[in-house]
Amino acid sequence: MPEKKNFCRIAQNxxxxxxxxxxxxxxxxxxxxxxxxxxxxxxxPDFIMDGAVEALRAGKTHYGPVLGQPVLREALSSYYEQVFNFDIPANRLFVTGSGTTAMHLALTSILEKGDEVVAVTPIWKNLLGAVELAEARIVQVPLDFGEEESGSQKGWSLDLERLLAAVTDKTKALLIVTPSNPTGWMMSEEEMRHVLDFARARGIWIISDEVYSRTAYGLSHAPSFLGVAQADDLLITVNSFSKSWAMTGWRLGWLVGPAAAEEIIRDIALYDNMGPPTFTQFGAVKALEDGEDFIAQQMVGWEANRDYMMERLGAHPKITMVAPSATFYAFFKVEGEPDCLTFAKRLIDEQSLSLAPGCAFGAGAKGWMRLCFAVSRPRLEEALDRLERAL
Ligand SMILES: Cc1ncc(COP(=O)(O)O)c(C=O)c1O
Structure with missing residues (x-):
């Protein structure tokens, strides 16, 4: 067995x-x-699968353009026009082999060793991997959780002054996931304008992960930095087909950057894996062209599950949580269980129930747990039964 010491220092650490x-x-x-x-x-859904299967049968099994099939880049441009009313030409849209890869490419394209990235947390930890690999430093700015029904707002909120005060002359980028995994918090358009004005004045990047942009309850989409930015702003948004089109296993995502990023991202992606798989992209075209009914129908199911979960879990005397405004996660704190890792292991050992421990999401989430409710009702009921037994 090769020993770890034979690998590079960054990988070992x-x-x-x-x-x-x-x-x-x-x-x-x-x-x-x-x-x-x-x-x-x-x-x-079948209509997406059919697009990929037809492409396979039509011989779309060869290498393709590193930044994605032109037909998909055009379909993304039309998607932004039709759903968001944004004018984003295809030369600003780069298809990637997953949202995770999109984040990796975005961060790799801007970070130098020793740079700082100011990230709003709790955050899906995998997104920070590229920061660590680049030997840059993550500065976490946790969201606040207001427990009061009146007075200060109940639920998650961001102290903008604290976010901006965390920026130093080493800061290369602000990293914001909105809507947020795991909290379901969303940044408002007004907050986005404020952050963008600040970033412009300081000449720093905004990396906005908008993977959950189509999961905002009661809205066709969540506010997007693309709606307040100019085409040449230092802004990269990260997105994915995984969540809203039920395509997690397809590993397909995209980036929106300034046009100047096109060659940079292309050249890094070339050395990464030479671009996304070819035939799957034809399924993604179908997802964008015909996916609106599916997204709407999926949201109806998730919203019903969210309400059911709030009735049961939200009403439990030991649980602190708010209904998420977006995403399909219940993020909650359990009275008497300050150590989420111990609690997560106990749930597995005693109830065979696996939930994500909050401490996996960085600062501000210790003692919290995340449950994904984008599942069938019987599965959700069973999970809540097991959780209630453990409580
Ligand atoms: C905020 C966020 N960004 C990106 C991703 C990754 O998406 P993908 O499946 O496309 O890699 C996830 C997955 O959970 C996520 O929560």
Missing amino acids: LPPNVGAEILRYGWRKPDILSLGQGEGNAPT
């Missing part, structure tokens, strides 16, 4: 990913019920 460890811990049990991962249990 990557901080452990607690969320992934807990998932692995749960998968050892054959009867595990896992709501710890961020995906629904619905399969990809």
